[in-house]
Amino acid sequence: MNYQETLDFLFTQLPMYQRTGKAAYKANLDNTIALDTYFCHPHQKFKTIHVGGTNGKGSVSHALASVLQTCGLKVGLYTSPHLRDFRERIKINGVPIPKQEVVDFIANHKDEFKQIEPSFFEMTVALAFDFFARKKVDIAIIEVGLGGRLDSTNIISPILSVITNISKDHTVLLGNNLMQIAREKAGIIKSGIPVVIGEEQNESADVFRDIALENNSDIVFASNCYELKKTEILNDKQLLYYKIKRTGEFVRIECDLLGQYQQKNLKTILSVLELLIQAGITIHQEDILDGLGRVVSNTGLLGRWQILQESPRVICDTGHNIAGIKEIIEQIQRVDYRKLHVVFGMVNDKEIDEVLNLLPENAIYYFTKASIPRALNENILKEKGRQFNLIGNAYSTVTLAYKAAISASHVEDLIFVGGSTFVVAEVI
DSSP, rough: HHHHHHHHHHHHOOOOOHHHHGOOOOOOSSSHHHHHHHTTTTGGEEEEEEOOOOSSHHHHHHHHHHHHHHTTEEEEEEEEESSSOGGGEEEEEEEOHHHHHHHHHHHHHHHHHHHHOOOOOHHHHHHHHHHHHTTTOOOEEEEEESEEEEOOTTTTOEEEEEEOOOOOOSSSHHHHHHHHHHHHHHHGOOTOEEEEEEEOOTTTTTHHHHHHHHTOOHHHHGGGGGGEEEEEETTTTEEEEEEEEOOOOOEEEEEOOOOOHHHHHHHHHHHHHHHHTTTTTOHEEEEHOOOHHHHHHHOOOOOOSSSEETTTTTEEEOOOOHHHHHHHHHHTTOOOOEEEEEEEEOOOTHHHHHHHTSSSSSSSEEEOOSSSTOOOOOHHHHHHHHHOOEEEEESHHHHHHHHHHHHOOTTTEEEEEEESSSHHHHOO
């Protein structure tokens, strides 16, 4: 098989949650453990940091990778989903896994895969761990795919666990309230391994404390360690001034991630880096400043408050659940524009009404559907939007919706693209 044929096998032959939803979710680690045994436990051959949470785990993972590779380490990065290219999921020092590595992995082990019958995600985790081990990375940042306790990545024994925050998402699988979701996310807390929690939230904090105590794991809430004092945008970077609560000192950060929600993520990142230094990893202050200032160029992160063009300005963001959409709407309200155009699509297993209720009424909507089975029909979305006074037309493809928005926009307008990671992916 060539590379495209290999991708076709991965995307069509293996159950893939991002495309088909609940039917692809495995409520156990049996296949992952079988694959891990077959490949001789590759994840045991390098250090790992495990990053979970509802929102922000991708940004935190990429930012940590950027800082650590700036320190001179060989850093593996495993994240999901991808936006443009499958190989975005598996990188070393910002360079995607070579196409031939993907082809050879499937070709050389296809018979074993037929016996185990892994899902798409189980397969990609095995590929990532095997690749990182063979390339002898110093450390790998491993992002949880979905949940935590039963996620395929949860066979690792990291040097540090990270949970960014908790909000409602994937409720069909993880639970209908924050305490249930927190328990699933907290499944990545390992015995004796420190854990950083990004935000101390009333409904989940005690869950994390209890599980950390059961595991004899030190726990740090990043939101209690740093206080944001000032922020501004300068030269396409976000300048942030934090007060370290423990010492009263101030730290100035320049970050090329422009979403205001990164202000919370950076507290998590700084807390993680502090613990890594305490654990003996050599990280200089200049490495932190340089790494955080070049996250996008160092790692290739896409889709986080990403400006695609000017005149009219087009911004996309992969935030797709209630908490993520709230942050996006708050930031849109701070942007100057003549008229707002929103290219919007959702998947059919989200809290659709709750999300639509957050969207501004004074905008022109271009309701659309990404080309995946999970996508909500654009006409249904349009009718649901009408119930919340969101007026616009329905478009059968993201491309048609985006072209219509561009055609209808004045140079001083703002076009926002979002609602689903897959809508953003098709525009990017």
